[in-house]
Amino acid sequence: MQSTDVRECSIARTLDLVGERWTLLALRELFLGNHRFEAIVRHTGAPRDILTTRLRKLEAHGLIARSLYQERPRRYEYRLTPLGESLAPVLTVLREWGDEHLAGPxxxxxxxxxSCGAKLEAHVTCRHCGxxxxxxxxxxxxx
Amino acid sequence: MQSTDVRECSIARTLDLVGERWTLLALRELFLGNHRFEAIVRHTGAPRDILTTRLRKLEAHGLIARSLYQERPRRYEYRLTPLGESLAPVLTVLREWGDEHLAGPxxxxxxxxxSCGAKLEAHVTCRHCGxxxxxxxxxxxxx
DNA sequence: CCCACTAGGTTGGATTTTCCAACTAGCATG
DNA sequence: CATGCTAGTTGGAAAATCCAACCTAGTGGG
Known part of the structure; x- marks a missing residue:
């Protein structure tokens, strides 16, 4: 009687990486063009220490890069790497679902x-049949 | 100097609902056809008490429904409502990203x-321009 | 010179959440 | 009558989170 049979799964792996609290909101801010620590704190409401650990983890896994934007005093900001940018569909779909099901009056x-000019409404399609x-x-x- | 300016955002709202640990994995199991508490525990590895609170929250928000599948002793199982099923794209995109970026050799x-017969590879497209x-x-x- | 302000953090300690193993209820089966 | 099944519940330990204050290294004003 093996009582655990945890499923190997890409969903679980993805969530291990970006599923902790604040992580996706921090990424959202980077997508919106807010690259600075203070801006991310302000717009997400994340505790500063937690945000630090989240950003370090994202950096360690290559989703974001920390770059010096000013010497004296040394100041760093965060930018999405191509790998990080590849998460855009995840945020898009989460937003789409909220727009559709959690919007107020x-x-x-x-x-x-x-970029085509239309209001963005996204949906998930099969690459093969569309x-x-x-x-x-x-x-x-x-x- | 207002120090907080938290962004009103559908991503945040969606995550408030389904972004806690275990929630999306529980939903994954429901999508895969595992409707019973024991099955969800086994395949996700979630602690039983936490899983209970997650399922109650999903039920309270109408994403799943608890239904009696057996009298004496009363036993309940969980099923996705149409609202819950509408989360399919979220899980699909999370899986797609993991498949692409976190797969081993x-x-x-x-x-x-x-259903078109092909291996599912999904992508997010603009409804307007495709x-x-x-x-x-x-x-x-x-x- | 002193003070306030900026920005990216760190720190200590309180609070909250999670985790875990054991237990319960209610019935069926051998 | 003991064992097993299933959907939970419980108590207490462990871990994560939260918060306010602090730190560093400078800049600009009075």
């Missing part, structure tokens, strides 16, 4: 535009 | 098929 708290991916359309392949 | 730990959404192509609209 005034609609979503912020809107975004895509159809929107729905829960009922996905099956685990035989291992 | 043997590739991703599990693969999925789409292009894949990249970090650099998104700008916040003027408030």
């Amino acid at each position: 005034d609609g979503p708290p912020a809107t975004f535009t895509h 159809e929107e991916v729905k829960a009922s359309a996905v099956r685990q392949a035989a291992p | 043997d590739g991703p730990p599990a693969t999925f098929t789409h 292009e894949e959404v990249k970090a650099s192509a998104v700008r916040q609209a003027a408030p």
Whole structure:
């Protein structure tokens, strides 16, 4: 009777990396162009010490890079690496879901535009057939 | 000097609901067809008491429903509501990112098929132009 | 010179959350 | 009557988080 049989899974791995509290909000700020520690603290509300550990972890895994933007006194800011930028779809989908299901009577708290000129409304599609991916359309392949 | 200016944001709202530890893994199990408490504990590794509080919260917000599947002794299982099923894209994108960036030499730990017959590889596209959404192509609209 | 201010952190200690193992209820089965 | 199944609940230890204050290394004002 083995009582644990924890599933090896890319979802779990991704969450191990970016699923802790504040991490995705910090990344959101970087995507929005706020690269400084103080700005991230202000806009996320994260405790400064926690934010430090989150940023260090993201840096250690190559999602962000710390760069000196000023000598004397030495000041650092954070920038997304290409790997970090590849998380854009994750944030986009989280925002999309919140926009659709958690918005108040005034609609979503912020809107975004895509480079095509339209208000950004994103959806997840199958690369092969182009159809929107729905829960009922996905099956685990035989291992 | 107002020191806090926390951003109202759909990402934050979504994470408030499903961003705590274990929550998304529990939802993953429901998507995979494991509806029972014991199965979720086994496959996620979540502590039983924590899992209980997570499931209660999801239920309170209408993402899942608890249903009696057996009288004497009364036993309940959990099922996704339509609202819960609408989270599929979130899990899909998290898995996609992990598949692509955290897989070992043997590739991703599990693969999925789409109803179109192909191995599921999903991406996030703009509803308007159909292009894949990249970090650099998104700008916040003027408030 | 002294003070205030900036910015990216660190520190100590209180608070909260999580974790874990053991236990319960209510019934079925051998 | 003992054992097992399943969805929890409980108490206490361990860990993570939170918070306010502090630090460093400078700049600008009076």
